[in-house]
Amino acid sequence: MAAHVHITPVHRVTVTGTTAWHQVVAASMAHDLPGVPPPGPGQIHAQLTKPALGSRRLTWMATDEDGTAVGVAGLRLFTQPGQEHLAELELHVAPGHRRRGTGSRLLSAVVAACRTENRRSLVVAAGADGPGEAFAERWHFKPVLTLDHLIMELDRLDQDAIRREADAEHPGYRLTGWTGTVPDDLAAALASAKNAMNDMPMGDVDYGHVEWDADRVREMARVVAGRGDTLLTLAALHDDGTMAGYTEIVLPHGTSPQAQQYDTAVVPAHRGHGLGLWLKAAMVRRLRAEHPGVAAVETDNAEDNVHMLAVNRELGFRAYRRTREFQLDLAVN
Template sequence: MIRIAPVSRVSAEQSAAWHTVVVASLAGDLPDEPGPTPKQVHAQLTAAGLDSRRLLWLATETGGAVVGVAGLRLFTSPGQDHLAELELHVHPDRRRSGVGSQLLATAVFAAEVEQRRSLLTAAAADGGPGDAFCAAHGFRRVLTLDHLLLDIARADDAAADTEHPGYELTGWTGTVSDDLADAFAAAKNAMNDMPTGDMDYGSQAWTADRVRAMAKVLADRGDTLLTIAALRKGEMAGYTEIVIRAGETRRALQYDTAVVPAHRGHGLGLWVKAAMVRRLRAEHPGIAEIETDNAQDNTHMLAVNRRLGFRSHRRSHEYQLDLPTTPGGTSKVIPSWIA
C-alpha cells in the first residue's frame, strides 16, 4: 500500500527523506552527474520562490519509508499564471509499481483545481525512464535541450580582451545596485524572445523590484549570484549570470545570458561570458566547471558557448501535459484516491 500525503511545513526528517529519494533517482538516471546536497534540497523545499508557490507530496509505503516525492510549482505572475511545473522522483527500487502514477495523478488534479492549462516537466536522456513515463501518461515533447560543460581551466577567454568602443563592463554579486536596477530589468526582458519550442511558457515582465526579489530568493537559499553586464550610455546592452549553489565545491550553473536586440551583432554575448570566466578564476578558484543548457535551435548561443570551449555533456527534454480549461473538465490522469 502506498499513501500519498501533502507536506505543508517541511520537517528536517521530511527534507532528509526527500533528499534520499532524489539522490537515488538521479543516480539511477544520471550516474555521472553530481547529486544535490542535503542543504540544497532543504533550501529548495523551504525557501520562497520567485512569483510562484509550491505544493509538495510524499509517497510513503507501509512502515513509513518514503519511496517517492513530487513538487508542483504554481507560477503566479501575469503572463505565466496558466502554468505549473512538476518535479517527480521515485526511488529506483520502487519504480514500475504505480508510485509515480499515483504522485502524478495527485499533482495533475491539484493543477486542475488551480485552473492551470499547461503542466511542464523535464526528462533526462533519450529512451530513459523519464521519457517512457511521460509518453505513457499523455505528455508531449515540446523542447530539447543540449547540456554543455565548460572546463574553466581550459576555457578560451581571449574575447574578454576584445575592444567594444562605447561599451564598458561592470559586475556585481547578489542584488544589483539601485542605480542599475531599472536598466537591468529592461535588459532581462530581452529573454522573452529565447527559443521555447512548442512550450506554452508564456512571458515574464521584469521590473527593478522583481530583479531584487530574484536575488533575494537565491540569497535565501544560500546561493551566490554573480553578474557581469555591458553598459552603454546608461543602458544595459547585455549581461550574463552565474549561480554557485550553497555548499557547491566544483560546478557553477549558468543562468541567463541575454543581449538586448538593439545591441546584437557586436559580440557582446561572448564578451560578457568570457569576462565571467576570468572572474570565476579570480574569485572562485575552486569552481572547476560551468554547466549550461541551450535549446537546440538557439544556434547563436550554442556558437558562443562552443567558442568559449563548452563541450556536449548530455541531452534532456521538456514535456508538456495539456490540461482541460473548460469548467468541470477532467484530464486522463485521475488520482487513485478518487478513481
Template sequence: MTTLHTVEPENTTGEAAALFTATHQALGVVPNLARVMANSPPVLKGYVAGVTALGAEGTLPAAVRESIALLVAQENRSDYCLSVHTFRATRTAGLTAADATRARRGEADDPWAAAVLDLAAVMVRDRGTTTDEQLSAARRAGLSDGQIVEVVAHVALNVFTTYLATTARLDIDWPLVRHTDRGDMGTTSRSTTDTTDTTTKANPLPTSPRLDPLHHVSPAEAIAWHRVVAASTAHDLPGVPAPDPGQIHAQLTRPALGSHRLNWLAADTDGTPVGVAGLRLFDSPGQAHLAELELHVDPAHRRRGTGSLLLSAVVAACRSENRRSLVVTATADGPGEAFGERRGFRRALTLNHLLLSLDEADGADLLRLADAEHAGYRLTAWAGTVPDDLADAFAAAKNAMNDMPVGDLAYGSVAWDADRVRAMAAVVADRGDTLLTVAAVHDDGTMAGYTEILIPRGAPPRVQQYDTAVVPGHRGHGLGLWVKAAMVRRLRAEYPGVVEIETDNADDNAHMLAVNHRLGFRPYRRTREFQLDVPTA
C-alpha cells in the first residue's frame, strides 16, 4: 500500500492541474509516481521539465533513454520503475523483450548504445565516480561531452524516481515486471546451508497485452472487435444494444465521409481480444486538425494497462498525422470519463440522449403535427441519395448545421455541396444502412429544414436520429417539429418493425430539446464529449 499521499488529478485546480496536464503530455499518462510527486509541485514541475527537455532537445534516442532507465531500475531493485520502463521500452521506444532484458544487464547490440550503458552502469554502481579511462572509452565509442552530460542527467533522474517509488511503496499501475523476474539474467542456485529451493523462475518481461494495428480488417478480426465492444457495452451501458458483427465489419472497413481510419486490437498472451481502439482522422478542410477516438476494454481485463497502451498508440498516431485535437465520447460519470480525465482529456460538451417509444407515443397528436399547414412550405421525402433537383438546396441546408451547439469542442466546420451530400449517402449505403430524410421546402425552392433517420443494417428495432436542422432565415415557424413529426409518421407507415428512435441534444440546445420533449422523447442517458489537446512531438 502506498505510504505517501497520492494527489488525484480530478481534485486539482490551477497550477497543480496544469502540472498534471504537462505530465500527461510528457509521459502519455498520469502514473501513480506523478501523483505522489505532486505532493511537492516544484518537484513535479522540475521533473516534468527535465524529462520534456531531454526528450525534445537531447541527443540520446528514445531506445537508449529507456535502456538507461531499465538499467537503473534493475540496479536499484525498483519493480515500479522496471514495470514502467519495460512497458515504455517495448511499446513506444522500439525495443524487443530481449533488448529490454539486455538493457537491464547494461548490454546492447549496438556498439554506441552499449558504450552509453557501460558508462551509465559505472555511474549508478559507483555513485557517479568514473575513471579517466572510462571517460576515454566513452569518447572513443563516439560520445561527445554533451552526451556524457546527458547520460549523467538520465541516470540522476532515474535514480530519483526509483528512490521515490521505493520510499512511497507505490501501487504498480503498469503491467508488472519484478526485478527478480530475471529471464535469462540469473542462474539456478541452491544455498549450501539451506535446502530451500531458491530457483528463479523465468517469466516473460512484457506482461502487457500484444497490440496489433489492423491494416486490412478480416472477418475474424471484426468478430474479435465485436466481442470486446459487446462486453464493454453490456457492462457500461446496460440496455443499450451493441452493434452486430456485420455492422462492426462495415464500420471498420468503410470509413465515414471525409475521413480515414486507423484501428488497433489488443490481445492477451493466449490470443484473447481484450481491447480495441479506432481513430477517425478527418480529412476535410476545416477539420484537418481533428481526430475522433473510440476505445473499449473488456471489463474482465481492465486495470492491466490495456487502455493506456491503446491510448498511447492513438496519441502517437495523432502526432504523426499532425492532429492537435482528439475528441472522444464517454458515458457521464462512467469509467471511461474517469479514465480520460486522468489522462488529460477535458470535458467539453454534455449530451442528453433521449428515446421515443413509437408504441407509447400519442399517435393522434403526432398525426396532427405532421398534417399541420405551414403557409409557404411543403414537405418532401426520400431514401438514400437526395434527388438531383434538390441536391444544391439540401447542401445549402446542411451548412446550417455549422452553428449547432458544440460546447468547447474544437470541432471545426464542414462546407457542404451537392457532391458531398451524394457522397455521404453513398457511404451510408455502402455500409448496408438506410438513410431516410424528410425536408421542408419553401415556395422559392429553398430547403428550409430537414431531419434524417439512420436505419442500421439488419433493420433493428431501434433507429438513430441523424441531423435535424432549420436554416436560420426560416426559424420560428415550427418547421423542426413539423419535419420530425412527419418522419415519425413515415416510420410507422413504412417500417413497422421500428419501435424506438434514439437522439441526442447538447445541454444548451434548449430549442431542440423542447421539440423532442413535445414529440414524446424521454430522457434515457447522458454522455460527455471530451477533448485532448494533443501534445506536439
C-alpha cells in the first residue's frame, strides 16, 4: 500500500503546506501523546522556516494518491563546531495511515540525507512505551536517554512557600532579570554560566560539546524572537561579578497558557547554596506578575539528574509522562 505514497522533499514552505503539516502532527500527537498540546499552526510555520540555533533543517512530506499529507519528517542538521556529526529527527505519520510503510520510507530518505551530510549519529525522541518507541527499536535505534516530563500548574502551588523561597536571603548573591536578548554587560557572564550545562547528565547521547560565547547567547535570543516566542531570564549574580546561575522560560507565540522551561543551571563553584530553587521560585513570581495568562510550565529532566528533579518537585512540578531518546549509529548501519 505504501507504493501509492509519494515522499517529496519540501523546499518551499507554503500556507497550504504548513496547514497540512500541522494536521499530521496534531493527529499523530493526539494518538500517541494524549493530553499533550500540539504546536499551533504559527509554531509549525516558524519551525519550518526559522532554523534552530546552530543548525539547518531538511524536511519531507508523504502524500497519498489524492495529494493528502499522511506523514512528515524534519531533520535538524547541527552546524555548531563540536556537533557537526549530529542530526535530530522528528517524524509523524497520521494514525490512519500507519503500518503501510510510510514511516519507513520517510526514515530511508532521512538516513540517505544524513549519509550525504556525513552525519554519524541520528537521534530521535519518542513517548515511552508508545508506537514511536516500537518504531525506533524496529529500525535498530538504541535507547540512550530517558527524560521525565514534569508540569507545574501555577494556581495549584503553595504561594506562601513560593514567596518564602523567592524572598530567601542568599548573602553574596543578588537576582537580576531581562526579557529577550541579554544586556551587553552580562553577555560574557551568561555564556560562561551556560558552559556549566556541559556537565548535565545526557545518558549515552553522542551529543558532542557546545561552547558558548557572548555572540552565541545573543544569537539564541534572536532565534527565539524570530519565531515569535518570548524569552524570560533570571540570573543570580555573585558579589565578585560572576554569574552563579540562571533560569530561562520561553512563552510560545500566541495565547498558549503553557510556558516551556529552558535551561536552569548553577555554576559548579556556586552549588550547594539553594540558588536553583531560589531562581525558579523568583521566576514563578515573575510569571504571575507579568504574564498572568500563563497557567502552567512544562520541563523535562534526565531521569538520572536527581538534583534538578528534586528541586523541581520541591517547587511544585509533578511528573506526567516520559520520553526516551534513541540514537542510530550511522557509522555501523
